[in-house]
Amino acid sequence: MSFLSKTLVIISILQLIHSGYSTYEFNQVIKQLNLKKTLTISTSASNYNTFASSLPMDIQYEALFALFLFTIGIFFSFETVSYIPLSSKKVVQTAEYLQPIDMNRASILDNLQEIDPYGGINNTPMLTDLLQKRREYREWAKKNGLGDDISDDKDQVVKIVNGTSDSKQFDKALDVATKAVTERDNIKNNSTKTKRGNKK
C-alpha cells in the first residue's frame, strides 16, 4: 500500500466514525424530544415526525464522501507487477496491474528472470542429477578461470580404491574402515566356530 492510499483510507475511516457518532448523538436528542416514530417499517425520511428533524444532510454527505474516499484509496493501493531482470539489481515495473492469463504472455516474466514456476519441486535434491550439475559447474569454473583443483569424481574413487589417493584424510578413513571390517569378520568367523563346535 502506498502512502497516498494509506492516508486516504485513514481519513475515510475517521470521517465514517465521525458521521456515525454524529448520527448517534442526533438520534439520542431526537428520542428525548419524542420526535421519532419507532416500530414502523417505512422509509428513513418518514421515521421522523417532522421534516426538519430528519437526518441532517451534512452527516449523510459525510458518510457518502467517506465511502468515495475509501474506494479511491483502495484503488490507489495497487502497484504494477514488478520484477528483477537477470542482468541488473534494479526492480523493473511493468505497465500492468494484473497478470495476463494466456500462458504465452504469462511466462514472459518467468523467462526474463529464468524462473521455473515449479522450481520448488524440480530442484529438490532427490530429483536433480547431482553429477550432471557438478560437471556443468566444473566446466563453467574452467571457462572462467576459477581453479582446476577439483578433480573428477571417477578419478577420486579410483584413487581411493587403489590406495593411491593424495589426501591423508582419505587414507586414514580407509585404514579405520578396513580395520573395523576385518575385526567384524574375525568375530563372525570365531562365533560360528564356537557355535558349531568341531564336527567329528
Place this chain on the structure above:
Amino acid sequence: MEKDNNGNSTTASNDVLIKSTRSIQYNNQKLQYVQDATSLFSGCCCGILQLESLNGFTFFIIQYVSVAILFVIILCKGGKITNYFLNPIQDLIIENLFRELAGFLMTWTFVYALVV
C-alpha cells in the same frame, strides 16, 4: 493470434490457448480484496444513513456494480478484460455476489443497531 516473422499466424483459429492458473488466482484475489473492502465499508455507510429494507439492497447493488466497472476501467487498462479474466461477467459479478452481500448485510445491521 500469434504471428511468426513472415506475418503468417502460427495459431489456428480453433486452437485453445493454455491458461496459467497462477495468473487466474492472482487476478481473482485482487478482485476479491477490492470487493470485500468496499462492500463492508458501504454496509457501514448504509447503517449510518439508516436506510431500510429495499433501499439498502439497491444501495448494495449500485455500489457493487459501480466498483466492478471502476475495477475494469482502472486496473485493466492497456488490455482487454479477456486478457485477465476467463469469464468476465461470471468472475466480476456473479462469483463473489453472495459473499459480498453477506458481508454488507452483516455490517449494515450491526451499524444500524449501534446507531439507532
